[in-house]
Amino acid sequence: MSYAIEVRSLTYTYADGTKALNGISFAAEAGKVTGILGSNGAGKSTLFLNMNGVLTPQGGEVLLDGQPVSYARRDLPELRRKVGVVFQDPDDQLFSADVYRDVSFGAVNLGLPESEVRRRVEDAMERTGITALRDKPTHALSYGQKKRVAIAGVLVMEPSVMILDEPTAGLDPQGVSDIMGLLQEIRDKLGITIILATHDMDIIPLYCDHVYLLSGGRMVSDGTPEDVFSHPEILRENHLRLPRIAHLMEILSDRDGVDVSRSAATISAARQEILRLLHEGR
Amino acid sequence: MGTDRCAYLSRLRNVDPIPKVWFTLAVLLICVFADSVVVGLFTLAALSVLNIVVGGQRTGDLLHFLKVPLAFLIIGCLTIAIRPIGQAEALWAFRLLGRWRWGITAENLRLGLLVFCKAMGAVSAMYFLSLNTPMTDLTMALERLHVPKLFVELMELIYRFIFLLAGEAGRIKVAQESRLGYRGFRRSMHSMGELLSTVFVRSLHRGNRVFSALESRGYTGSLTTLPGQYTPGRWLYGLAAATAACQLLILIAERRLLP
Numbered sequence: 295m296s297y298a299i300e301v302r303s304l305t306y307t308y309a310d311g312t313k314a315l316n317g318i319s320f321a322a323e324a325g326k327v328t329g330i331l332g333s334n335g336a337g338k339s340t341l342f343l344n345m346n347g348v349l350t351p352q353g354g355e356v357l358l359d360g361q362p363v364s365y366a367r368r369d370l371p372e373l374r375r376k377v378g379v380v381f382q383d384p385d386d387q388l389f390s391a392d393v394y395r396d397v398s399f400g401a402v403n404l405g406l407p408e409s410e411v412r413r414r415v416e417d418a419m420e421r422t423g424i425t426a427l428r429d430k431p432t433h434a435l436s437y438g439q440k441k442r443v444a445i446a447g448v449l450v451m452e453p454s455v456m457i458l459d460e461p462t463a464g465l466d467p468q469g470v471s472d473i474m475g476l477l478q479e480i481r482d483k484l485g486i487t488i489i490l491a492t493h494d495m496d497i498i499p500l501y502c503d504h505v506y507l508l509s510g511g512r513m514v515s516d517g518t519p520e521d522v523f524s525h526p527e528i529l530r531e532n533h534l535r536l537p538r539i540a541h542l543m544e545i546l547s548d549r550d551g552v553d554v555s556r557s558a559a560t561i562s563a564a565r566q567e568i569l570r571l572l573h574e575g576r
Numbered sequence: 577m578g579t580d581r582c583a584y585l586s587r588l589r590n591v592d593p594i595p596k597v598w599f600t601l602a603v604l605l606i607c608v609f610a611d612s613v614v615v616g617l618f619t620l621a622a623l624s625v626l627n628i629v630v631g632g633q634r635t636g637d638l639l640h641f642l643k644v645p646l647a648f649l650i651i652g653c654l655t656i657a658i659r660p661i662g663q664a665e666a667l668w669a670f671r672l673l674g675r676w677r678w679g680i681t682a683e684n685l686r687l688g689l690l691v692f693c694k695a696m697g698a699v700s701a702m703y704f705l706s707l708n709t710p711m712t713d714l715t716m717a718l719e720r721l722h723v724p725k726l727f728v729e730l731m732e733l734i735y736r737f738i739f740l741l742a743g744e745a746g747r748i749k750v751a752q753e754s755r756l757g758y759r760g761f762r763r764s765m766h767s768m769g770e771l772l773s774t775v776f777v778r779s780l781h782r783g784n785r786v787f788s789a790l791e792s793r794g795y796t797g798s799l800t801t802l803p804g805q806y807t808p809g810r811w812l813y814g815l816a817a818a819t820a821a822c823q824l825l826i827l828i829a830e831r832r833l834l835p
Binding site for chain 2: 343346348371374375378379381383385386387388389390391392394395396398399400401402403404408411412415428429430431432433434447448451
């Protein structure tokens, strides 16, 4: 198993004394979607900014493709190119009133020739489905459209790891499945490793290959979604909950004594369980 | 921003902004320095037609925008035309409070009319630029015309974040109003103060986040981006020359006919 990015006992304390990261360790497998669950203020944003060199870790190390990352000034541009961060609020990320120019920013900063910048911008806009928005000012876009523009602005740098902070926050249900579909496509077609922070429990079993639970600046638990959901008490201690379907399975099993698998967290898994019970009952 | 909406729909949207800037500047300067009613009216008419025919603007939109400065101009020009006139010969006069003689003289009327026509001509020239050039293209053009980068970048950031701040201020105001924050003068003043300080603090926080986001995308001190591909607008220089020639011909003809 090869890891695209690995974090080893990272610590970071803000100037005001807030200990945001307290010896955090985790690894994201290459070409997979890794979810980081954490309630508000768990340290997700600080972790991400440490991983792409906007903040410099005070202890521990980060490994990219197995190589320790250098935080020396001259190595930072390459680190930021390889590890792209999509911020939670697209209004924090989109600084230009022109969609095309905003998307081009990261590629221009890499010092690429104009034709290559244009090729990447067209490609990123095509992939994220925002080609039709090029003739609109940023402030006329909807929230979901701004999110796509923000993702395109990171894609032009052709990162190997893409980190998204709460990619589904503030979107309607259709918008959530569209964005998650887009992320899967980015993973499958471009082979980009995706790390996403969320507390939307229902998208975890559908889209994540591996999950970490972040609390108080440390990883308190990790595993496949099924592993993590089989310990609901840890989730609840950390202000999270089970996905709705997994919760239903838990109640069926605990209160009603029905013999269902507690790890069924998606509609398709639940359907299989129900069909199995029906067949057995027959 | 109404003009920006039009600019993104304009037929000249993808034309290089620099010829547009020079076109506007040439027509504007001649209109202002010709100091002539007829040239002013011609500029108003010609640029309005160009706005509709070349820019593809809707007549209704254009009239709407031309109406905006009208109220200021009418009031301003009336105060030029109607003033204390002493014993001068007047077209119309009255005594203010029974003592001071106020009214309109032929000279003042001409002056008022001149200012009005000049201003409307100049405004229509500016509308040709602003209804056909998105703001971001304009700042890009300024940069290419060697306006210091610092100013250009500030303009771009201000233009982008003014909408965010206005939106935020609007939401805070609604929240305050729904708790009766604007009942009575004293309370209104207090609520407005709270609103302003909240917007200020929030924009500081946002500034920090924007900076982190810029750094994440490789920001090293300059907001260099690549604009979409423009179609060259050299034909606009021809149009500028033709319009300017018409303006000057009209000016000469006027001077000849009306000594």
